[in-house]
Amino acid sequence: MAFIAYAYVGYPAFLGLCARVTRRMRQAGHTPQSLGDLPGVSVIIAARDEARRLPARIDNLLQSDYPSDRLQIIVASDGSTDNTVDALSAYRDRIELVLLPAAGKANALNAAVLRATNPILVFADARQRFAPDAIRRLVAHFADPLIGAVSGELVLDCEGKSVADEAEQSSTIAEGVGAYWRYEKWLRRREADVSSTVGVTGAIYAMRRYLWQCLPTDTLVDDVLGPMRLVLRGYRVTFEPLARAFDVTAGNASQELRRKTRTLAGNFQLLVDEPRVLVPGMNPVWLQFVSHKIARLLVPYALIALLSSNAALAISPESGVFYRLAFGAQLMFYALAVYGAALDHRARVTPITTREVNREAA
Numbered sequence: 001m002a003f004i005a006y007a008y009v010g011y012p013a014f015l016g017l018c019a020r021v022t023r024r025m026r027q028a029g030h031t032p033q034s035l036g037d038l039p040g041v042s043v044i045i046a047a048r049d050e051a052r053r054l055p056a057r058i059d060n061l062l063q064s065d066y067p068s069d070r071l072q073i074i075v076a077s078d079g080s081t082d083n084t085v086d087a088l089s090a091y092r093d094r095i096e097l098v099l100l101p102a103a104g105k106a107n108a109l110n111a112a113v114l115r116a117t118n119p120i121l122v123f124a125d126a127r128q129r130f131a132p133d134a135i136r137r138l139v140a141h142f143a144d145p146l147i148g149a150v151s152g153e154l155v156l157d158c159e160g161k162s163v164a165d166e167a168e169q170s171s172t173i174a175e176g177v178g179a180y181w182r183y184e185k186w187l188r189r190r191e192a193d194v195s196s197t198v199g200v201t202g203a204i205y206a207m208r209r210y211l212w213q214c215l216p217t218d219t220l221v222d223d224v225l226g227p228m229r230l231v232l233r234g235y236r237v238t239f240e241p242l243a244r245a246f247d248v249t250a251g252n253a254s255q256e257l258r259r260k261t262r263t264l265a266g267n268f269q270l271l272v273d274e275p276r277v278l279v280p281g282m283n284p285v286w287l288q289f290v291s292h293k294i295a296r297l298l299v300p301y302a303l304i305a306l307l308s309s310n311a312a313l314a315i316s317p318e319s320g321v322f323y324r325l326a327f328g329a330q331l332m333f334y335a336l337a338v339y340g341a342a343l344d345h346r347a348r349v350t351p352i353t354t355r356e357v358n359r360e361a362a
Helices: 002-022 054-062 105-115 134-143 174-194 222-232 253-273 286-315 321-349 352-361
Strands: 041-047 071-078 095-100 120-124 147-156 204-208 236-247
Touching: 002 174, 002 286, 041 054, 041 105, 041 134, 054 071, 071 105, 095 105, 105 222, 120 134, 134 147, 134 204, 134 236, 147 174, 147 222, 174 236, 174 286, 204 222, 204 236, 222 236, 222 253, 253 286, 286 321
Parallel strands: 041 071, 041 120, 071 095, 147 236
Antiparallel strands: 120 204, 147 204
């Protein structure tokens, strides 16, 4: 119980206290006063079969307030079988399209970085949209030579924002995902205040090009492995909450489960690829990494141990009322989870036309 409480309550409380004590006064988050301060930026998008989204994504980047003559846009097509080439033909004078066989996102990122010509890399996905000043706010932090990477903030539609062409989509899990994402971003802000964030937001982050290290082709979480390599080399990874990208929430629990499964599997993979992250003397953010990443990998096993040990205590004739109440509370917790899953399933199988009729009637 103490371990679970530490992972989700104790660590954030400790982190908040440390952030208050060690918060650094920095000016890197302010927009430079003159255009001469702005370095060239290479925006990289790795995409597979995203022809439907890419034109709007390119338009969004071209509408950025960053000087167009210092903005290189690279789209790495990872074995796309749709009409990606035709969809981007109108932008051939503004982008570089790298056509690759299907080998995974990490391979596409590596290939795109090789084509980059500017000192700052900005990584983006095909689905999200950037605020007009997002790139400028990311780049501003690199005035500090110790900053190796900067994460922006991903704002979900369930937080009050939406992506224009997808705002009509609905989600059966929006409230839960929104609450968890706000909690996660709160942690990242405080970690950045103390030293470095543990990972970045893959949909919007920037890195110095000369610090890029080629990713293994099977990498699942490039937005954790890349930044952690920088931290291990002595650089800081910070967070800029005003550099915003906008996205929609996963439509249902099944979609969110696939995303979370990939993320958790990637965290286990990271321990194999970079075992140094587990060594206190080699990892400058060892406490943050263990508390933020490793503890969450272990919480499910702690929950199993808690339930099984509590069950044994609850059925013992010598046990007190406390253990029975605690066991009952756990059963209620899991029953609510099952009920929530059933509601999500029902929402997914209900025909859209029926939901629309009900909405109109209301």
